[in-house]
Amino acid sequence: MKQYLNLCQRIVDEGVWVENKRTGTRCLTVINADLEYDVGNNKFPMITTRKSYYKAAIAELLGYLRGYDSAAQFRDIGCKTWDANANDNNAWLNNPNRKGEDDMGRVYGVQGRNWQRPDGSTLDQLAKVVNNLKNGIDDRGEIITFYNPGEFELGCLRPCMHTHTFSLLGDTLYLTSYQRSCDVPLGLNFNQIQCFVLLALVAQITGHKAGKAYHKIANAHIYENQLPLMRDVQLKREPFDSPQLNINPNIKSLEDIETWVTRDDFEVVGYQCHEPIQYPFSV
Numbered sequence: 525m526k527q528y529l530n531l532c533q534r535i536v537d538e539g540v541w542v543e544n545k546r547t548g549t550r551c552l553t554v555i556n557a558d559l560e561y562d563v564g565n566n567k568f569p570m571i572t573t574r575k576s577y578y579k580a581a582i583a584e585l586l587g588y589l590r591g592y593d594s595a596a597q598f599r600d601i602g603c604k605t606w607d608a609n610a611n612d613n614n615a616w617l618n619n620p621n622r623k624g625e626d627d628m629g630r631v632y633g634v635q636g637r638n639w640q641r642p643d644g645s646t647l648d649q650l651a652k653v654v655n656n657l658k659n660g661i662d663d664r665g666e667i668i669t670f671y672n673p674g675e676f677e678l679g680c681l682r683p684c685m686h687t688h689t690f691s692l693l694g695d696t697l698y699l700t701s702y703q704r705s706c707d708v709p710l711g712l713n714f715n716q717i718q719c720f721v722l723l724a725l726v727a728q729i730t731g732h733k734a735g736k737a738y739h740k741i742a743n744a745h746i747y748e749n750q751l752p753l754m755r756d757v758q759l760k761r762e763p764f765d766s767p768q769l770n771i772n773p774n775i776k777s778l779e780d781i782e783t784w785v786t787r788d789d790f791e792v793v794g795y796q797c798h799e800p801i802q803y804p805f806s807v
């Protein structure tokens with residue numbers, strides 16, 4: 525939690541104002557942040573200086589792992605975070621590739637599970653990585669990337685946390701995740717949880733111990749309309765100790781994740797937090 529607050533404070537102290545055309549709201553911005561999460565010792569990186577809706581963050585990750593392409597699918601599993609980008613952004617509403625209400629297009633999990641090859645066949649990046657890791661193989665390219673510049677115009681938003689690299693050292697699995705753009709008050713609260721859960725889940729279904737998850741962010745920002753709440757409210761609070769995350773031990777395969785796992789297979793114990801803060805969201 526301290527590393528999160530340090531990043532927030534760094535943006536407040538050293539950030540530079542950058543105009544943003546897509547949302548029309550300028551952002552206080554820093555470049556480069558390195559965060560790490562101790563998954564092996566189950567220190568769940570949930571924000572404690574405000575209430576964190578961790579189940580929605582986990583549901584969003586489950587949707588990515590299943591290759592969802594519609595905000596309605598995300599809503600059905602308990603996550604409303606894609607409603608605005610699918611239905612309220614003018615550039616996407618006017619894009620002829622949008623297939624109607626709730627369509628997100630070829631973003632995130634679509635690329636992860638259904639990457640299109642030039643010959644028309646598709647590639648399942650996640651299945652390849654899980655199969656290799658299950659067999660103790662790390663070919664130094666156990667990478668899942670959602671970043672497909674050739675198909676940006678087919679999706680509502682370019683992926684933010686775009687690439688995940690898994691590494692095996694003996695029987696311990698590590699994760700390095702890359703993020704190009706980070707809304708620190710809103711998005712990072714979700715992204716920290718997702719890095720942690722992605723490593724914990726993949727370690728569980730491939731039969732390895734989880735080590736650390738490393739999270740590398742290029743552009744980390746606070747939108748101008750979020751700044752007073754961050755600077756004058758959230759940053760004035762003292763954090764509590766990290767809680768722990770219990771994952772249903774019956775989750776044993778990628779197929780389990782695809783078929784029956786829900787956000788209720790994840791339970792946090794020992795979570796103490798301050799009052800909720802509702803940050804404005806820029807579409």
Ligand SMILES: Nc1nc(=O)c2c([nH]1)NC[C@@H]1CN(c3ccc(C(=O)N[C@@H](CCC(=O)O)C(=O)O)cc3)CN21
Nearest residue numbers: 577580605606609707710711713714802803805806807
């Ligand atoms: N401007 C912006 N920031 C983001 O963080 C973001 C996007 N856009 N677009 C794509 C996804 C959607 N994400 C979101 C969207 C909404 C919340 C949000 O409203 N969170 C609230 C409540 C969540 C709930 O009740 O389930 C929060 O207080 O954390 C979080 C992440 C992350 N991404």
Ligand SMILES: O=c1ccn([C@H]2C[C@H](O)[C@@H](COP(=O)(O)O)O2)c(=O)[nH]1
Nearest residue numbers: 546682684685705706707711712715
């Ligand atoms: O997982 C996510 C998804 C999105 N974000 C934030 C980062 C930016 O504030 C916006 C995306 O806007 P771009 O103009 O495409 O950079 O969404 C996030 O923090 N985490």
